[in-house]
Amino acid sequence: ACGWDEKVGNNAGRREKLRSIFEMIMIGDGAKVLDVGCGSGVLFRFVEKKIGPGGGIFAIDPAAGMIERAKELHGEFDNIEYRVGFIEDAGLQEGEFDVALCYAVLPHIDDIPGALRVLHRALTPGGTRTLNEFHSSLNAPVNNDVLPAEEDLRALISDAGFRVLRYIDEPGLNFIECVK
Secondary structure (H helix, E strand, O other), rough: OOEEEEEEEOHHHHHHHHHHHHHOOOOOOEEEEEEEEOOOOOOOHHHHHOOOOOOEEEEEEEHHHOOOOHHHHHHOOOOOEEEOOOHOOOOOOOOOOOHHHHHOHHHHHHOOOHHHHHHHHEOOOOHHHHHHHHHHHHOOOOOOOOOHHHHHHHHHHHHHOEEEEEEEEEEEEEEEEOOO
């Protein structure tokens, strides 16, 4: 966990790309946001600007070290609930969240269809090749984790009950926006 952000390139350039994405994402004031595979909390500041003091973040990651690092880096926020674990085992309630964010996490989920079903249930109604090459180049446990091809991923998302609004796959940015 320590040094992960530097290893994967969570730097000023990446944060600028994330900022531009968060300008596109509709997250309302007071929203309840689920951050799946939150890592060190790279998205928290962007989410906090959108949800304000009345909103909340549920941050889950299977790596205890990542959760501890996120707590260290974002201790000023008092509306984040942290959990070590897998999304499939989190016991989320139906309609518990307004938004679910899965930033750089799908390649690391063993049962993507199962995870998407969990996300679909937990929500209120209302770029693949470059990422895979990047993962395989890392001397890290994630070097065999791959994101399915666009067509396959769209099918998985559709089968889980979501509709894809936007799919962006370009170097350094893989973004999929879906609605329930």
